[in-house]
Amino acid sequence: MTMKAPDGNAPGGTAADGPAADGRPLVELADVSKYYGNIRALEGVSLRVHAGEITCVLGDNGAGKSTLIKIISGLHRHDAGSFRIAGRDSRLSNPREALDRGIATVYQDLAVVPLMPVWRNFFLGSEPTLGRGPLRRLDVRKMRATTHTELLRMGIDLRDVDQPIGTLSGGERQSVAIARAIYFGARVLVLDEPTAALGVKQSGVVLKYVAAARDQGLGVVLITHNPHHAHLVGDRFILLKRGIMAGSHARPDITLDELTRQMAGGSELEQLSHELRRDPEDGGPPGTEG
Numbered sequence: 555m556t557m558k559a560p561d562g563n564a565p566g567g568t569a570a571d572g573p574a575a576d577g578r579p580l581v582e583l584a585d586v587s588k589y590y591g592n593i594r595a596l597e598g599v600s601l602r603v604h605a606g607e608i609t610c611v612l613g614d615n616g617a618g619k620s621t622l623i624k625i626i627s628g629l630h631r632h633d634a635g636s637f638r639i640a641g642r643d644s645r646l647s648n649p650r651e652a653l654d655r656g657i658a659t660v661y662q663d664l665a666v667v668p669l670m671p672v673w674r675n676f677f678l679g680s681e682p683t684l685g686r687g688p689l690r691r692l693d694v695r696k697m698r699a700t701t702h703t704e705l706l707r708m709g710i711d712l713r714d715v716d717q718p719i720g721t722l723s724g725g726e727r728q729s730v731a732i733a734r735a736i737y738f739g740a741r742v743l744v745l746d747e748p749t750a751a752l753g754v755k756q757s758g759v760v761l762k763y764v765a766a767a768r769d770q771g772l773g774v775v776l777i778t779h780n781p782h783h784a785h786l787v788g789d790r791f792i793l794l795k796r797g798i799m800a801g802s803h804a805r806p807d808i809t810l811d812e813l814t815r816q817m818a819g820g821s822e823l824e825q826l827s828h829e830l831r832r833d834p835e836d837g838g839p840p841g842t843e844g
């Protein structure tokens with residue numbers, strides 16, 4: 555497998571911090587807390603993102619997963635703890651700053667224009683142009699060709715980059731978003747529940763591209779509430795529960811069964827199973843007769 559430099563041939567990549575070839579994490583959160591008024595969204599959360607690794611953040615609804623990503627992607631500021639990018643203390647003011655530092659976030663509800671061609675969406679907001687002044691026009695040929703080669707590089711062979719992006723499957727759209735982030739120079743790729751709305755097969759497609767991003771040397775943060783998906787690709791696992799860390803494991807230290815058990819809340823699930831068990835005296839479940 556070939557490792558291309560994380561900022562490869564990307565036009566927008568900033569090399570200011572240099573890739574963390576020295577083993578330094580690309581992103582490091584230590585003891586981070588975030589409050590919304592007096593709601594504790596996160597407290598004492600720590601996480602490291604390394605180049606060429608996938609860090610999974612697992613947790614149920616309300617666990618604080620989105621809050622965590624919003625801090626990393628520059629939408630929200632943390633209230634306590636430290637946030638380092640390539641070893642430097644950082645406090646991002648907006649998503650643009652995060653992007654400039656090489657952190658790209660792919661949200662579940664991808665901001666695409668469904669009726670526009672794939673290549674148009676690939677370059678949305680960063681279109682290359684030809685000519686100057688009144689003669690300036692979009693470099694359509696370059697956008698088409700680049701979109702095609704960049705997708706191929708990820709192993710995505712689209713029949714036609716002119717087709718409206720809305721005609722792609724959910725998995726393919728996620729994959730285009732990943733390829734786009736890589737092309738525009740991301741070193742850290744944050745994915746918010748990329749498989750949540752997808753079936754088994756489509757989820758597999760997306761996970762394949764998540765692994766491809768890792769193989770290209772990116773540090774990936776994968777948010778999910780699916781321990782199976784996490785375990786398929788993850789190198790590290792952070793478990794959040796109501797804003798606090800309920801676990802942090804390296805891949806060799808945890809089996810899928812254990813991860814599933816911790817996600818499901820182990821004993822809570824046993825209790826539920828007990829409560830749901832049908833009492834043999836009752837006959838059928840309510841509402842089945844008459």
Ligand SMILES: Nc1ncnc2c1ncn2[C@@H]1O[C@H](COP(=O)(O)OP(=O)(O)O)[C@@H](O)[C@H]1O
Nearest residue numbers: 590593595613614615616617618619620621622
């Ligand atoms: N903008 C906000 N204002 C107030 N409370 C919020 C806000 N965003 C999230 N929360 C609360 O913070 C907690 C964590 O939410 P969130 O990070 O969205 O969790 P998750 O993504 O894991 O479902 C929840 O209790 C949620 O209600």
Ligand SMILES: [Mg+2]
Nearest residue numbers: 616619620621
């Ligand atoms: Mg969320």
